[in-house]
Amino acid sequence: KQEVTQIPAALSVPEGENLVLNCSFTDSAIYNLQWFRQDPGKGLTSLLLIQSSQREQTSGRLNASLDKSSGRSTLYIAASQPGDSATYLCALTGGFKTIFGAGTRLFVKA
């Protein structure tokens, strides 16, 4: 059974800092891994999707990596801004099921 863990559960950083969010999983037989952003009271916004055959994806200040052998993915946010404050969730799809982590709550201080 796939288990997804996100560490840390919460993170507070000053504006401008580069940061890394972690996602670990137990079953490497996956189709893809997706990172989402969720603002309070809102739905999920897709940030990046990494296919099983890929190692990383980039979009603007975001870079996501995937290492299936170690069961880990990281989301790197460069030059963080107060507008980046949100909860970030990773989700793994495999065997036609998608399992989410509990998320990391990020607060970027101005």
Added chain:
Amino acid sequence: EAGVVQSPRYKIIEKKQPVAFWCNPISGHNTLYWYLQNLGQGPELLIRYENEEAVDDSQLPKDRFSAERLKGVDSTLKIQPAELGDSAVYLCASSLVQNTEAFFGQGTRLTVV
């Protein structure tokens, strides 16, 4: 292009009452998902549709929850009767086909009192 649309955004009902949520997926998306999200947790799948067929409803509490996806487009999720523990956010998502990028609606926040 419109994203996934859900209604209502908020619903407050008394326990034992029925409630229904509606979802309109992105046009052309064959796969539709209903998720439940409790505070501080990630979403958990309730049911997945491929067109009009429910292909995974193993996590749906069938004694009180039901869902349908008429004509393989819009979908409704119903709870009857609602219990206090059903208070949560109900999210709908769609993807072009299974195992591809999923797009989420804004969710319906249900409060059962």
